[in-house]
Amino acid sequence: MKLPPLVQAFVLHFGEMGSRWGINRTVGQIYALLYIAPEPLCADDMVEQLGFSRSNVSIGLKELQSWNLVRLLHRPDDRRDFYTTPDDIWQIVRTLVEERKKREVDPTLSILRELLMQTPGTAEERHAQDRMREMHELIELLCGWYDDVRRMETERLVQLLSMGAKVQKILEMKDRLFTLPGGRRTEKEG
Amino acid sequence: MKLPPLVQAFVLHFGEMGSRWGINRTVGQIYALLYIAPEPLCADDMVEQLGFSRSNVSIGLKELQSWNLVRLLHRPDDRRDFYTTPDDIWQIVRTLVEERKKREVDPTLSILRELLMQTPGTAEERHAQDRMREMHELIELLCGWYDDVRRMETERLVQLLSMGAKVQKILEMKDRLFTLPGGRRTEKEG
DNA sequence: TACATCTTTCAGAAATTTCTGAAACTAGAG
DNA sequence: CTCTAGTTTCAGAAATTTCTGAAAGATGTA
Numbered sequence: 001m002k003l004p005p006l007v008q009a010f011v012l013h014f015g016e017m018g019s020r021w022g023i024n025r026t027v028g029q030i031y032a033l034l035y036i037a038p039e040p041l042c043a044d045d046m047v048e049q050l051g052f053s054r055s056n057v058s059i060g061l062k063e064l065q066s067w068n069l070v071r072l073l074h075r076p077d078d079r080r081d082f083y084t085t086p087d088d089i090w091q092i093v094r095t096l097v098e099e100r101k102k103r104e105v106d107p108t109l110s111i112l113r114e115l116l117m118q119t120p121g122t123a124e125e126r127h128a129q130d131r132m133r134e135m136h137e138l139i140e141l142l143c144g145w146y147d148d149v150r151r152m153e154t155e156r157l158v159q160l161l162s163m164g165a166k167v168q169k170i171l172e173m174k175d176r177l178f179t180l181p182g183g184r185r186t187e188k189e190g
Numbered sequence: 191m192k193l194p195p196l197v198q199a200f201v202l203h204f205g206e207m208g209s210r211w212g213i214n215r216t217v218g219q220i221y222a223l224l225y226i227a228p229e230p231l232c233a234d235d236m237v238e239q240l241g242f243s244r245s246n247v248s249i250g251l252k253e254l255q256s257w258n259l260v261r262l263l264h265r266p267d268d269r270r271d272f273y274t275t276p277d278d279i280w281q282i283v284r285t286l287v288e289e290r291k292k293r294e295v296d297p298t299l300s301i302l303r304e305l306l307m308q309t310p311g312t313a314e315e316r317h318a319q320d321r322m323r324e325m326h327e328l329i330e331l332l333c334g335w336y337d338d339v340r341r342m343e344t345e346r347l348v349q350l351l352s353m354g355a356k357v358q359k360i361l362e363m364k365d366r367l368f369t370l371p372g373g374r375r376t377e378k379e380g
Numbered sequence: 381t382a383c384a385t386c387t388t389t390c391a392g393a394a395a396t397t398t399c400t401g402a403a404a405c406t407a408g409a410g
Numbered sequence: 411c412t413c414t415a416g417t418t419t420c421a422g423a424a425a426t427t428t429c430t431g432a433a434a435g436a437t438g439t440a
Contacts, residue, residue, distance in 0.1 A: 006310060007315065020212055024427080025428080127226070128194070128200065145354050164339070165342065168346060171349065214397080216399080242399075245400065
């Protein structure tokens with residue numbers, strides 16, 4: 001691996017973290033390299049800089065493509081494929097979350113739905129189903145929220161995130177505004 | 191494996207998803223079983239119901255304990271350890287997020303901080319560092335938000351999540367309230 | 381057509397992770 | 411102290427994942 005020390009440390013870290021993030025070392029390193037590279041890279045650049053075999057890099061790139069995490073581009077008079085990550089890091093995060101949801105959440109959601117359709121035979125099954133229902137509701141709530149948030153413009157999103165718990169203050173204010181003197185809420189609120 | 195079909199399907203699913211979630215099959219199945227079991231279980235119950243070896247279950251339970259995901263409890267006149275998950279599923283989610291952050295985000299944050307302290311030698315390193323800085327800022331923003339949110343009471347949290355993008359409406363309202371006629375913001379905002 | 385350049389596939393080697401059974405360990409009861 | 415009922419550890423077997431080199435495929439050029 002021939003990289004400036006700073007870059008190398010970054011790339012190696014992403015390789016190590018790869019396994020914790022459910023991708024492998026090669027894929028982690030390739031992505032890290034693409035992310036910090038000032039220019040698009042071709043597969044052979046990666047082979048040279050990371051020291052993996054050509055085929056390993058090829059498979060890693062396929063994997064990244066299946067995650068929609070890289071852009072493929074070409075240069076005039078050059079048959080090679082060049083790869084980059086989006087310049088906008090928020091775009092990267094959005095894609096990452098979207099894909100992880102697709103792989104890590106959606107299958108569970110659909111199994112839960114399926115199992116909740118069934119009629120429980122025993123008390124044990126009934127209890128199991130209650131527990132699954134709780135889980136299903138929670139995941140649906142989170143997904144609903146996510147589905148709203150992902151449509152927000154980045155600027156708004158940043159604004160919201162920066163506020164953190166201050167949103168709560170606003171909610172409390174809203175509650176005061178819309179709550180009748182006796183403590184009950186107005187009809188519109190729920 | 192001797193379990194009611196409904197329970198079995200659930201448990202098997204969590205086993206399969208285990209690898210995508212960075213835990214293994216055994217751990218996934220054990221947790222699923224504990225989650226839907228109406229009563230606390232001891233290790234031998236799990237051996238019987240899941241068909242793993244005793245030692246495998248033991249290691250799986252240790253792993254779950256290291257994630258703070260199970261509670262250990264004892265019965266009078268019984269030396270065995272019994273295990274459960276918290277009744278409150280929100281508590282489970284909170285723990286899960288906390289632990290994943292600890293393992294999947296914090297190490298990256300600290301490497302980034304470290305690398306950003308260094309003085310870049312070349313233009314390439316300078317560019318790499320800029321890119322790392324973007325990443326660092328984004329992660330800090332998310333962590334700051336998370337740090338606020340995790341302290342919220344569950345009821346408030348649910349309220350917030352249910353609102354989804356409606357929060358945006360409130361923000362816009364707030365903007366209107368605090369924005370001077372000319373379009374500039376008041377000093378307090380920003 | 382033959383050739384050059386680049387990419388992909390794939391069988392098997394290498395490495396890593398998971399799982400098991402046997403042995404070691406722990407702590408209360410007699 | 412010894413027995414018993416439990417838990418943990420650990421070396422190696424089994425399974426899975428990752429990685430490689432060689433071969434095949436694709437595509438543009440002469």
